[in-house]
Amino acid sequence: MNESRSTATASEIRDLFDRIAPVYDQLNNWLSLGQHWVWKLMAIKWSCVGSGSICLDLCCGSGDLAQLLARQVGVTGRVYGVDFSPAQLAIAKARVSQLYPPLPISWVEADALNLPFEDNYFDGATMGYGLRNVTDIPLCLREIYRTLKPGAKAAILDFNRPQQLPMRAFQEWYLENIVVPRAKALGLTEEYAYIAPSLERFPTGSQQVGLALKAGFASATHYPIAAGMMGVLVVSKA
Numbered sequence: 001m002n003e004s005r006s007t008a009t010a011s012e013i014r015d016l017f018d019r020i021a022p023v024y025d026q027l028n029n030w031l032s033l034g035q036h037w038v039w040k041l042m043a044i045k046w047s048c049v050g051s052g053s054i055c056l057d058l059c060c061g062s063g064d065l066a067q068l069l070a071r072q073v074g075v076t077g078r079v080y081g082v083d084f085s086p087a088q089l090a091i092a093k094a095r096v097s098q099l100y101p102p103l104p105i106s107w108v109e110a111d112a113l114n115l116p117f118e119d120n121y122f123d124g125a126t127m128g129y130g131l132r133n134v135t136d137i138p139l140c141l142r143e144i145y146r147t148l149k150p151g152a153k154a155a156i157l158d159f160n161r162p163q164q165l166p167m168r169a170f171q172e173w174y175l176e177n178i179v180v181p182r183a184k185a186l187g188l189t190e191e192y193a194y195i196a197p198s199l200e201r202f203p204t205g206s207q208q209v210g211l212a213l214k215a216g217f218a219s220a221t222h223y224p225i226a227a228g229m230m231g232v233l234v235v236s237k238a
């Protein structure tokens with residue numbers, strides 16, 4: 001089995017994220033007890049972007065990481081929030097349209113495996129819970145590598161399988177007994193039952209480091225966070 005490939009097709013994945021779009025933010029906040037905001041801020045810190053940076057938020061979904069990133073780069077910078085789910089992007093756009101002053105974000109409907117940006121374009125990139133969902137992880141990493149400027153970094157946040165057995169058991173219990181029933185109450189059992197198998201297939205932190213180096217990155221480090229239940233892969237281009 002190729003561990004870096006998802007078994008679902010890209011259109012199945014896009015349809016799934018279109019369907020869950022109306023409840024995605026609510027479930028994210030509830031299921032992480034708001035902690036996903038902290039993990040997203042950590043990813044931004046690791047991406048080392050600053051005022052005036054031109055940044056990519058890949059697989060942006062409903063756009064909360066892109067919004068945080070936009071605040072970090074300020075009015076002289078720009079964030080490109082990229083996703084292939086029209087329903088997620090519609091929510092992302094609606095959320096920022098109510099903000100004043102407006103945030104410097106451009107929403108782009110595109111495939112993370114074939115980015116519509118030239119080489120060496122971005123000063124930094126983030127991705128939250130996207131890498132586990134793309135159908136070809138090595139290709140996605142190569143696209144991030146291609147579009148980053150030399151010296152730039154990307155920080156990729158996703159679930160992680162804890163090394164320690166008690167935490168691993170807790171994570172399995174939580175997904176099965178909290179996440180799936182909560183999603184079931186919203187009529188989305190199948191849509192959220194995909195998380196556990198997708199996590200099983202997802203490369204471990206050290207495998208992600210190996211894939212990133214193979215994609216061309218000069219350095220790659222995987223940081224387990226949240227007692228090892230989440231992880232941030234930080235990569236830099238020479």
Ligand SMILES: C[S@@+](CC[C@H](N)C(=O)[O-])C[C@H]1O[C@@H](n2cnc3c(N)ncnc32)[C@H](O)[C@@H]1O
Pocket residue numbers: 010013014017018028058059060061062063064065082083084085088110111112113127128129130133134135
């Ligand atoms: C779990 S959501 C994460 C959303 C957001 N980044 C967050 O942290 O909450 C994963 C997102 O990846 C998007 N996605 C998956 N595969 C993609 C691809 N090949 N190209 C673009 N977007 C993709 C989905 O549409 C979905 O919005």
